[in-house]
Amino acid sequence: MPGVIHALRKFNRARARQGGGVYVRVEPDVRVYCDQWRRPKDHKQDGPSSSPQKMAEAPAPSSVSSTPVLTPKKRLATEVLHKLRTNKKELMADKGGVVITSDPTATNGKVQFTVNQLKEDFIVRFNILNQGTNSIHFTYYAALHRIRRFPLVAERRVTRACPLSLCPGESYEVVVQYRLNSYGHFPATMYFEFCPDPPGSKTLCIVREMEAIARTPLAMDLEPVAPYKPYQVATYEPVSTVMVEGVPPESSAVQHLKMTLKLGDYRYPAYLKDLAKRRLEDSRYHSPTVRQKLTSVSSLRLPPGGLLNCLLKMRNYAQRLHLLLHLEEIQMEVDIRKCDLHSQTMTRDRGNKKLLNLRVPGVAENRPSVLRGDRLRVSKSEDTVQPITVYTGSVHRVELDSVKLGFSKKLVQNFISNMKFSVEFTLNRFPMKMQHRAKHQLEEVLFPSGPGKTSISLPTLRLVSGGVPSGHFTHVFVDESGQASEPECIVAVAGLLHPQKGQLVLAGDPQQLGPIHRSPLALQYGLGLSLLERLMRDNALYKKNEESGNYDNRFVTKLLQNYRSRPAILKIPNELFYENELQVFADTQERQAYCYWERLPRRSFQVIFNGLMGKDEREANSPSFFNVSEIEVLVEYLNKLWQTQGKKGIPKLCPKDIGIITPYRKQVEKIRKALKSISKLNQWNDLQELKVG
Template sequence: MFYMPHNIMVRQRQRQRPGEDADMPKLIHSKQSGLEFIEFMGDRLSRYSKNELRDIYNTEFRAREGAKHPNFSSVVFALLTFDQIHIKKGKIYKNGKLKVRASSDQSKMLGPHQTPRHGAQETTTGSPDRATTDTKPGLTPKKKRATEILQMMKTNRNGMTADEEGIEITSKPEGSDGKVHLTVDFEKQPFVITFTILNKGTNFVNFTNYTVLDRVRCYNLKDERKVTKASPLLLCPGESYDVAVAYMLNECGYFPATIYFEFQLELPKPMTFCIVREIKAVVQTSLGAELGPVAPYKPFQKVKSKPAVREVVEGVPPPSSSVQTATVKLVDYKYPTYLKELVYQKMEDSKYLSPAARQQLASVKKLLESSLDMKNYSRRYHLLLHLEEIQMEVDIKKYNLHNQTMTQDQGNRKLLTLKVPGVAENRPSVLRGDCLKVTKSGHTGSSVTVYTGYVHKVELDRVKLGFSKRLLEIFINKMKFDVEFTINRLTMKLQHRAVELAVKHELGEVLFPSDTAVSTVSVTDLRMFNRQLKDNPEQRNAVQHIIAGSSKPAPYIVFGPPGTGKTITLVEAINQVSKADPSAHILACAPSNSACDLLCERLKSQLSSYQLYRMYASSRDPNSVPKGLLKYCNWDEKQDCFVFPEKKILMKYKVIVTTLFTAGRFVTGGVPVGHFSHVFVDEAGQAEEPQCVIAIAGLLCPEKGQLVLAGDPKQLGPIIRSPYAIHHKLGLSLLERLMIRKPYEDLDSRFVTKLLRNYRSHAAILKIPNEAFYNNELQVFADQLERETYCNWKPLPQKGFPVIFHGVLGKDEREANSPSFFNVSEIEKLVTYLNMLDQTQGKMGLPKLSAKDIGIITPYRKQVEKIQKALKSLKTLSHWNDLEELKVGSVEEFQGQERKIIIISTVRSSLSYVKMDTDFNIGFLSNEKRFNVALTRAKSLLIVIGNPVILRKDPVWRKFINYCVEMKGYVGIDFNSVEEEDLFEAKMAALRITDSECPVGEMSAFQQHVDPGWKNEL
């Protein structure tokens, strides 16, 4: 950086006549503040360096008057411009005969206030002023002082807040234990807290200094005498003095602060001591009060287990709908008991391990640490899947119910109906064929009878269960049961079998490809079925390479960033394969039923019901199937259920669409290897590799077949629960694993095409994700009218920039026994924006809004629930008939979706829990992919509500917030007033709660905080 010599700066200012300055009023105001500061400092001015003066200006002078005074740099510039000061060797000196007041003699005796007790320090006459004592390199006096204070608060809080040497500090409103807690109605702020300092002792005490340590400047300090070290106040015995702390913002939120008071005792011996008070202030609306914690947070207590001796009575499963004969058996693949022991002992040797577990410990750890290859492929994935299942068994217990009643089904008296809250959201997932275990409530005997009930039907929040005659014979109304949920092991078994078959059928060139095996092929220019692809070179290139088979035997990847049309590209490729090769048979899959339905909807325009077949699992709810697909699928009206056809019928279809899990049915049913010439997997980045391999192993011929994967490795991968499975890459999809190795990482067009044209978002919304994740290569091709819909929305801070970041200082809260977090202040602000959207719809060129046009994204389950509660209570939105269509959910729930308007509530507002988020991969600060997915769902308006101080710890969030500031899209708290960031990191560290709520072997953090819907995509 180039620095202009000081004498040249002065000459330039002298040449610039004050009257010529365009900002003269501001300059004069800055000059006046500077003169007041010079008077405030007195003869201390030249004692300090410029940086030290900056600290004194901000903490002792400016803090008293808040926004009244400009920043220090502006003041210095003005004083130099008007020739009131000069700078020499890093110190500031006044010019001419400016009058200054002499400092009090007592200031000479002020020394460091560090002490083994609680802040008292003996001093001697002539001891240097604290601000001039030696400090660590780069540590300013303010930082040193504050660090000392916070360290003392950490080690001896009671001592720091205790009254001392006869000085008593009380407050109005009244506090206790050194803290002033208050909640203020937003309509009644600003508020003032008055601290009264009373000398109840027999000695004379000087009140020498006070300051506020607040992360963001939100309080003004006022006192009649303007006490400072330069101008202390002598408190005689019995005298009192008031200091007022006034809140100066106009925002809802949580505003904590530490007020530091410093005193000087002269007799019987000189000493300096301090007393500290803490403010815990919340400003909220009536809605905020309504959404607060329903009960104090108490960590979840495990329910005492039933007696170990059990008699299990099997229930009655639903009738089978399959006409298939199982050609390839699906075995149980149960995890070994020793593995559970190792998990509970954190993979460490322990006296609690059995001999078998201790014997296996070293080999298990070695396998976990090994790199994946075809030699260890099945063994390593068996281990990771077992670890995941162990965690799933723990997590599913969250939904266990106690003291529940069941009723006999009126249509079939052999079935009992149980109400299961959350089942409609897959919390928990309960499907036809699943089993639940029930026991009589209140059983106290040495053994217990467990009745297994099989799910026959799911209706909204009720499940119909088939139990044995033994239970039905003793069943009476109002009989109470404890209900235990179980995981559906079918999905795990299918993945275990798939990784075994991958080795058996030697899929090495498919799963670990190299460019050396590729033969040279020519790419033919094709006439597109979908004319939109004609003008998109990347989409057209991808289709042509897939048809040519340029990557075979390696997979071809369609790298589709948000809104770039990867599904349309896959559909075109499937149609082209169908046309080009009459003998081709195509299996098109995706992890979710919704993605499969979308594929099928788009394929049916070119394929008849004799060519296209949509195969559903028997557990699929027929009411959730798009009506247009019923004639293409395996729905049997006579049996009133989905059926699995015989192999010979399935093999007649040109294209079959199904989920990855249900694709395992083809292996079980004996569809021969090589029958499917092509396997397409959409949203491949959302499936763990063993899930993806279900559609490949035992079906695709590695020498002749073509695998096509479409997805985005920069977006979220599959949901994995086990900390061990996460750490050892079970969450790494096949698509992402390939994209970080050659030849894919080089974007070789024979193997991969990166789509570049974004058809979804306004350029302002796309900018930061584009730069951070896509090398700034994405191009804006969204419809201009649609993407600019909200560019002139009146509440926008900057016209033409449809992005808002609203800075809020909220509070991380929890309630009852739920460990998940919520932030009421952010919900209050979110509701404000919803009301503004409602009030402006249909006006000034804006369209009428439907609830389906808006999506609200937040990372924590409890925040989702609180927002949903707020929406239901809002009278202003009661006229929205489709309000239930306004989706509120986690980032994971929004992947693959889009909305005209996206509002994001980030929740996190405390550094105390940032490490927990990072350790357990929850929240926004731990995962760039979560940031990417959340922001890129919006088409025409993006509103982000969060704490900028916390979020700016992350480089991607910092870039986004700075971008909003630069484009004038930032509103809310002024984070530029944040003082001494590292100081507050120290404070948070000092007050941090050691988080041990998620030990290995207990419920996963992801389950506790996010509570994702359970996989039910059969």
């Protein structure tokens, strides 16, 4: 008899009960727990489900002869993690009488802890308790993660084919072991699955999140100074206002041109905003007037192919680019509203008492984009009685995280420290209006009948508006034209270049960073395509000859000699984007100086790819990201360079020989703070010459 009981316990068919005795499962039917995402074929009224909620509601088939189809773990992870993004509260909740607790204790369903030493085990215990009045079957559990760092330990191996029965009041423990070999953030999701009695009951799933954090003392110094406060979308109600204009900055132009060419306003029609909200698709929410306009805008309703989908030609050029620019402006208005500030204080500028300083987190990353001469609107937060006085401030200077503003004398004289304001950013429509006007003057230049050669700048805008006659310049050069959108590029051409005699030279790389725009609709229909790339794609003059495989050097010059990169760095882009034509011309001695550095994984390959599990964070009200784990790795490499320089044939380094590239202003700030705090690195003379940005 003891042998039988041992066998039953081994296969989860029996277990010891609290207070003595043995509980034996005696159900006459054998329950097979199949893939919970797959609906039985005879349930035709329900389609296949792709969510954990549907999975939890699907009754398991009771047929003994059916073959169980177990869900692959990767698919399970994908489905559960997707559901967590859409219905986290439901998955985290205890249900069906099952209560899951943990040691360490979870907060809002998440177990978070810090590991002080690498390569040491850390234990997380999950206790599963049946507080219901009926038995429940524990059918499956798994740690859903991408990296094998979380082995699971349990008394018995619980599977859908061999579940574990929990009587009322009984509990079971699952242990998760963490062993970390590197610093960083290591999240995982624990998935638990249950099926209550009687047979055919709905399957239940409960999820718990975990995160192990391993960090150095440096990370403590770089952690967020305050919790991040994301922008809260405000509801703007129409109010009566009184506008008080500010003081614009003095013009920096050496010669002042009188504006002789009137610039139109080019406002987008009101109906287009309604269409853009519905992505240019028909909707029952559209008014009859807007629906009628849809037929003249939507690419699906105009033959052949519609305005936005048809081939770009002279007859539709201006109309199409007008529409794309309107769509872009509509999105820009939405985006800039997200940067508005509330209950914000200003300070009086020390150098010029007539200016006020406003802190604008993210301005260095163009979030929002603010330039000299732009205007902001502010009102006192305490003002609630209409009409509300709104002061317009002109931007005199833009700094890393602040702007200097010129307001009216009324506000400057009455300004008091700690006075709070509501700040509204506005779009500078002048460049947009210039792009609209340029469309009407370019057909003969951009669609030539014979051979011809084909970034927006403030001097160019002044020249065009100042009445400089067409043909005044014999050549127009546009540098970095691959990064300029077509409307931006043609501003430099419209009204200045003679269609037959003038020479337009576009210099740039269509394989590198292209134009940056906000509107997904404008990008979808071609605004993200530069003039340089479009001409090389669509115009035979700028394509390679099929027989010779070369460009016509009268129209295209391709630079092939690379003086910047090692062969290992150049190899991949050369093969993927430049038809393997680029040639390494970097100085041999300089590019081979660290080929034998002992820290290289492969001495024949002078590039290190260092993967890590970091966490992108933000702090206070700054929209800029930083990643402390990346900074820890960076400092580690700098220390290695410092320790090995001038040894074993490795030349000495100066701080100016090192460049650190990151796109985020907050990451730059944190890196510079870290460099100052590391004593070894401060032994380098002129550490401030180490370039970060």
